[in-house]
Amino acid sequence: MKIQVAQFCPRLLDKTYNIEKINNIISDSDADIIVLPELATTGYFFTSREEVEKYAETTEEGTYTKWQQIAKEKDIIIVAGFAEKAGDKLFNSAAVIFPDEEYSSVYRKTHLFYKERFCFDKGDTGFEVIDYEPKDLRLGTMICYDWRFPEAARTLALKGADLIVSPSNLVTDVWHISTPSRALENKVYFAVANRVGTEKREDEELYFNGKSAIYSYNGQLMSKAEETTEEVIFAEINPLSTRNKSFNEYNDIFKDRESELYWQD
Numbered sequence: 001m002k003i004q005v006a007q008f009c010p011r012l013l014d015k016t017y018n019i020e021k022i023n024n025i026i027s028d029s030d031a032d033i034i035v036l037p038e039l040a041t042t043g044y045f046f047t048s049r050e051e052v053e054k055y056a057e058t059t060e061e062g063t064y065t066k067w068q069q070i071a072k073e074k075d076i077i078i079v080a081g082f083a084e085k086a087g088d089k090l091f092n093s094a095a096v097i098f099p100d101e102e103y104s105s106v107y108r109k110t111h112l113f114y115k116e117r118f119c120f121d122k123g124d125t126g127f128e129v130i131d132y133e134p135k136d137l138r139l140g141t142m143i144c145y146d147w148r149f150p151e152a153a154r155t156l157a158l159k160g161a162d163l164i165v166s167p168s169n170l171v172t173d174v175w176h177i178s179t180p181s182r183a184l185e186n187k188v189y190f191a192v193a194n195r196v197g198t199e200k201r202e203d204e205e206l207y208f209n210g211k212s213a214i215y216s217y218n219g220q221l222m223s224k225a226e227e228t229t230e231e232v233i234f235a236e237i238n239p240l241s242t243r244n245k246s247f248n249e250y251n252d253i254f255k256d257r258e259s260e261l262y263w264q265d
Protein backbone atom coordinates (compact mmCIF):
# COMPACT_ATOMS: atom_id res chain seq x y z
CA MET A 1 0.00 0.00 0.00
CA LYS A 2 1.42 3.38 -1.00
CA ILE A 3 0.93 6.41 1.26
CA GLN A 4 1.71 9.94 0.16
CA VAL A 5 1.98 13.06 2.30
CA ALA A 6 1.54 16.33 0.44
CA GLN A 7 3.31 19.33 1.95
CA PHE A 8 2.37 22.70 0.49
CA CYS A 9 1.75 26.35 1.31
CA PRO A 10 -1.94 27.20 1.43
CA ARG A 11 -2.74 30.87 0.80
CA LEU A 12 -4.61 32.40 3.72
CA LEU A 13 -8.34 32.85 2.98
CA ASP A 14 -7.89 31.97 -0.72
CA LYS A 15 -10.07 28.88 -1.04
CA THR A 16 -10.17 28.96 -4.83
CA TYR A 17 -6.38 28.76 -5.09
CA ASN A 18 -6.01 26.21 -2.30
CA ILE A 19 -8.73 23.84 -3.43
CA GLU A 20 -7.52 23.87 -7.03
CA LYS A 21 -4.00 23.14 -5.80
CA ILE A 22 -5.18 20.31 -3.54
CA ASN A 23 -7.37 18.76 -6.23
CA ASN A 24 -4.46 18.85 -8.70
CA ILE A 25 -2.16 17.17 -6.17
CA ILE A 26 -4.73 14.44 -5.55
CA SER A 27 -5.41 14.02 -9.28
CA ASP A 28 -1.68 13.52 -9.92
CA SER A 29 -1.37 10.96 -7.13
CA ASP A 30 -0.78 7.26 -7.72
CA ALA A 31 -1.08 6.38 -4.02
CA ASP A 32 -3.68 4.37 -2.12
CA ILE A 33 -3.89 7.10 0.51
CA ILE A 34 -2.90 10.75 0.48
CA VAL A 35 -2.68 13.05 3.50
CA LEU A 36 -2.75 16.85 3.29
CA PRO A 37 -2.17 19.52 5.97
CA GLU A 38 -4.52 20.94 8.59
CA LEU A 39 -6.90 23.69 7.34
CA ALA A 40 -5.54 23.05 3.85
CA THR A 41 -8.44 24.76 2.06
CA THR A 42 -8.29 28.04 3.97
CA GLY A 43 -4.91 28.53 5.60
CA TYR A 44 -4.48 28.60 9.35
CA PHE A 45 -4.38 31.92 11.15
CA PHE A 46 -8.03 32.87 11.63
CA THR A 47 -8.68 35.74 14.04
CA SER A 48 -12.37 35.29 14.92
CA ARG A 49 -15.35 32.94 14.68
CA GLU A 50 -16.98 35.41 12.27
CA GLU A 51 -14.05 34.99 9.92
CA VAL A 52 -14.13 31.16 10.13
CA GLU A 53 -17.89 31.24 9.51
CA LYS A 54 -17.28 32.89 6.12
CA TYR A 55 -14.90 30.17 4.94
CA ALA A 56 -16.21 27.05 6.68
CA GLU A 57 -18.17 24.38 4.80
CA THR A 58 -20.46 21.54 5.75
CA THR A 59 -19.85 17.98 4.58
CA GLU A 60 -22.79 18.41 2.19
CA GLU A 61 -21.04 21.20 0.31
CA GLY A 62 -18.61 21.51 -2.59
CA THR A 63 -15.20 20.59 -1.24
CA TYR A 64 -16.09 17.49 0.74
CA THR A 65 -18.40 16.15 -1.96
CA LYS A 66 -15.83 16.89 -4.67
CA TRP A 67 -13.19 14.97 -2.68
CA GLN A 68 -15.66 12.12 -2.31
CA GLN A 69 -16.10 12.06 -6.09
CA ILE A 70 -12.33 12.10 -6.72
CA ALA A 71 -11.76 9.37 -4.11
CA LYS A 72 -14.28 7.15 -5.85
CA GLU A 73 -12.95 7.82 -9.35
CA LYS A 74 -9.31 7.30 -8.38
CA ASP A 75 -9.82 4.63 -5.74
CA ILE A 76 -7.83 6.72 -3.27
CA ILE A 77 -8.27 7.53 0.41
CA ILE A 78 -8.03 11.29 1.08
CA VAL A 79 -7.36 12.89 4.47
CA ALA A 80 -7.29 16.69 4.42
CA GLY A 81 -7.91 19.50 6.85
CA PHE A 82 -10.73 22.00 6.34
CA ALA A 83 -12.81 24.46 8.35
CA GLU A 84 -16.11 22.71 9.04
CA LYS A 85 -19.49 24.21 9.78
CA ALA A 86 -22.01 21.92 11.50
CA GLY A 87 -25.17 23.68 12.69
CA ASP A 88 -23.95 26.62 14.77
CA LYS A 89 -20.63 24.90 15.52
CA LEU A 90 -17.29 25.50 13.81
CA PHE A 91 -14.65 22.80 13.83
CA ASN A 92 -11.03 22.49 12.77
CA SER A 93 -11.68 19.20 10.98
CA ALA A 94 -10.09 16.60 8.77
CA ALA A 95 -12.14 15.05 6.00
CA VAL A 96 -11.43 11.31 6.04
CA ILE A 97 -12.71 10.15 2.70
CA PHE A 98 -12.77 6.63 1.32
CA PRO A 99 -13.56 5.51 -2.22
CA ASP A 100 -16.56 3.69 -0.79
CA GLU A 101 -18.46 6.61 0.76
CA GLU A 102 -20.21 4.66 3.46
CA TYR A 103 -16.86 4.66 5.31
CA SER A 104 -16.20 8.42 4.90
CA SER A 105 -16.36 10.73 7.91
CA VAL A 106 -14.70 13.65 9.64
CA TYR A 107 -12.38 13.96 12.58
CA ARG A 108 -12.85 17.19 14.57
CA LYS A 109 -9.71 18.43 16.33
CA THR A 110 -9.88 17.66 20.04
CA HIS A 111 -7.11 19.81 21.48
CA LEU A 112 -7.27 23.38 20.23
CA PHE A 113 -3.92 25.15 19.88
CA TYR A 114 -3.17 28.77 20.81
CA LYS A 115 -5.80 31.21 19.43
CA GLU A 116 -7.89 28.45 17.80
CA ARG A 117 -10.03 28.56 20.96
CA PHE A 118 -11.36 31.97 19.86
CA CYS A 119 -12.32 30.66 16.42
CA PHE A 120 -13.39 27.02 16.72
CA ASP A 121 -15.39 24.71 18.95
CA LYS A 122 -13.65 21.79 20.63
CA GLY A 123 -13.98 18.64 18.54
CA ASP A 124 -16.78 16.25 19.47
CA THR A 125 -15.92 13.17 17.40
CA GLY A 126 -13.37 11.63 19.75
CA PHE A 127 -10.67 9.41 18.30
CA GLU A 128 -12.19 6.86 15.94
CA VAL A 129 -10.64 4.19 13.79
CA ILE A 130 -12.19 3.37 10.46
CA ASP A 131 -11.81 -0.25 9.41
CA TYR A 132 -11.70 0.09 5.63
CA GLU A 133 -12.37 -3.49 4.64
CA PRO A 134 -11.90 -3.10 0.84
CA LYS A 135 -8.18 -2.45 1.49
CA ASP A 136 -7.92 -4.04 4.92
CA LEU A 137 -6.66 -0.78 6.42
CA ARG A 138 -7.57 0.45 9.88
CA LEU A 139 -7.09 4.20 9.81
CA GLY A 140 -6.96 6.63 12.74
CA THR A 141 -6.80 10.41 12.44
CA MET A 142 -5.64 13.18 14.75
CA ILE A 143 -4.75 16.80 13.99
CA CYS A 144 -1.52 18.64 14.79
CA TYR A 145 -1.48 19.74 18.48
CA ASP A 146 -3.18 16.43 19.40
CA TRP A 147 0.39 15.05 19.20
CA ARG A 148 1.16 16.61 22.61
CA PHE A 149 -1.26 14.12 24.18
CA PRO A 150 0.07 10.55 23.95
CA GLU A 151 -3.43 9.41 24.90
CA ALA A 152 -4.61 10.40 21.41
CA ALA A 153 -2.31 7.98 19.59
CA ARG A 154 -2.77 5.35 22.32
CA THR A 155 -6.54 5.51 22.01
CA LEU A 156 -6.37 5.14 18.25
CA ALA A 157 -3.92 2.24 18.54
CA LEU A 158 -6.02 0.46 21.18
CA LYS A 159 -9.01 0.89 18.88
CA GLY A 160 -7.05 -1.02 16.26
CA ALA A 161 -5.36 1.61 14.05
CA ASP A 162 -2.63 0.32 11.72
CA LEU A 163 -1.86 3.82 10.51
CA ILE A 164 -2.31 7.14 12.27
CA VAL A 165 -2.37 10.23 10.07
CA SER A 166 -2.04 13.78 11.29
CA PRO A 167 -2.88 16.76 9.07
CA SER A 168 -0.84 19.52 10.71
CA ASN A 169 0.25 23.17 10.71
CA LEU A 170 3.22 22.86 13.04
CA VAL A 171 5.08 25.89 14.27
CA THR A 172 7.77 24.18 16.37
CA ASP A 173 10.27 21.39 15.77
CA VAL A 174 9.77 19.47 19.01
CA TRP A 175 7.17 17.08 17.58
CA HIS A 176 10.00 15.21 15.82
CA ILE A 177 11.02 13.93 19.27
CA SER A 178 7.58 12.57 20.00
CA THR A 179 6.04 11.14 16.83
CA PRO A 180 8.53 8.28 16.25
CA SER A 181 7.90 7.22 19.85
CA ARG A 182 4.13 7.20 19.30
CA ALA A 183 4.76 4.90 16.32
CA LEU A 184 7.10 2.62 18.25
CA GLU A 185 5.19 2.29 21.51
CA ASN A 186 1.92 1.58 19.69
CA LYS A 187 3.41 -0.38 16.79
CA VAL A 188 1.61 1.71 14.21
CA TYR A 189 2.63 3.62 11.11
CA PHE A 190 2.46 7.37 11.70
CA ALA A 191 2.27 10.07 9.00
CA VAL A 192 2.42 13.82 9.64
CA ALA A 193 1.42 16.18 6.81
CA ASN A 194 2.78 19.59 7.75
CA ARG A 195 2.63 22.78 5.70
CA VAL A 196 5.25 25.36 4.78
CA GLY A 197 5.24 29.15 4.61
CA THR A 198 4.29 32.03 6.88
CA GLU A 199 1.06 33.78 7.75
CA LYS A 200 0.90 37.30 9.18
CA ARG A 201 -2.09 38.84 10.94
CA GLU A 202 -1.72 42.36 12.28
CA ASP A 203 1.65 42.28 14.09
CA GLU A 204 1.91 38.52 14.58
CA GLU A 205 3.58 36.07 12.21
CA LEU A 206 3.45 32.27 12.27
CA TYR A 207 6.14 30.25 10.53
CA PHE A 208 5.21 26.69 9.52
CA ASN A 209 8.30 24.57 9.27
CA GLY A 210 7.51 21.68 6.96
CA LYS A 211 9.59 18.51 7.43
CA SER A 212 6.52 16.34 7.02
CA ALA A 213 7.36 12.77 7.90
CA ILE A 214 6.25 9.16 7.60
CA TYR A 215 7.38 6.71 10.31
CA SER A 216 7.31 2.96 10.31
CA TYR A 217 5.77 0.99 13.19
CA ASN A 218 9.23 0.55 14.73
CA GLY A 219 9.73 4.33 14.92
CA GLN A 220 12.09 4.42 11.94
CA LEU A 221 11.79 7.38 9.60
CA MET A 222 10.63 6.20 6.17
CA SER A 223 10.43 9.55 4.40
CA LYS A 224 10.86 13.22 5.29
CA ALA A 225 10.23 16.49 3.45
CA GLU A 226 12.36 19.64 3.47
CA GLU A 227 11.64 22.64 5.71
CA THR A 228 10.50 25.15 3.10
CA THR A 229 9.59 23.29 -0.09
CA GLU A 230 6.27 22.13 -1.44
CA GLU A 231 6.66 18.43 -2.07
CA VAL A 232 4.96 15.06 -1.98
CA ILE A 233 6.73 12.34 -0.01
CA PHE A 234 5.74 8.70 0.05
CA ALA A 235 6.31 5.28 1.61
CA GLU A 236 5.16 1.72 1.07
CA ILE A 237 3.38 0.30 4.12
CA ASN A 238 1.95 -3.06 5.06
CA PRO A 239 -0.95 -2.45 7.49
CA LEU A 240 -1.17 -6.13 8.46
CA SER A 241 2.33 -6.03 9.94
CA THR A 242 1.15 -3.78 12.81
CA ARG A 243 -1.45 -6.14 14.20
CA ASN A 244 0.67 -8.55 16.18
CA LYS A 245 1.86 -6.46 19.12
CA SER A 246 4.27 -9.02 20.55
CA PHE A 247 8.00 -8.40 20.15
CA ASN A 248 9.34 -11.60 21.70
CA GLU A 249 8.01 -14.92 22.94
CA TYR A 250 6.78 -13.44 26.24
CA ASN A 251 5.99 -9.78 25.64
CA ASP A 252 3.13 -8.08 23.88
CA ILE A 253 2.91 -4.30 24.23
CA PHE A 254 -0.87 -4.30 24.53
CA LYS A 255 -1.39 -7.52 26.54
CA ASP A 256 1.31 -6.44 29.00
CA ARG A 257 -0.48 -3.21 29.88
CA GLU A 258 -1.45 -2.86 33.55
CA SER A 259 -4.30 -0.41 33.16
CA GLU A 260 -5.45 -0.48 36.77
CA LEU A 261 -2.11 1.00 37.82
CA TYR A 262 -2.30 3.91 35.39
CA TRP A 263 -3.74 7.32 36.10
CA GLN A 264 -7.47 7.58 35.43
CA ASP A 265 -9.09 11.04 35.33
Ligand code: ACM
Nearest residue numbers: 113144145169170
Ligand atom coordinates in the same frame (compact mmCIF):
# COMPACT_ATOMS: atom_id res chain seq x y z
C1 ACM B 1 -1.31 23.34 15.71
O1 ACM B 1 -2.07 22.62 16.37
N1 ACM B 1 -1.67 23.84 14.55
C2 ACM B 1 0.06 23.61 16.19
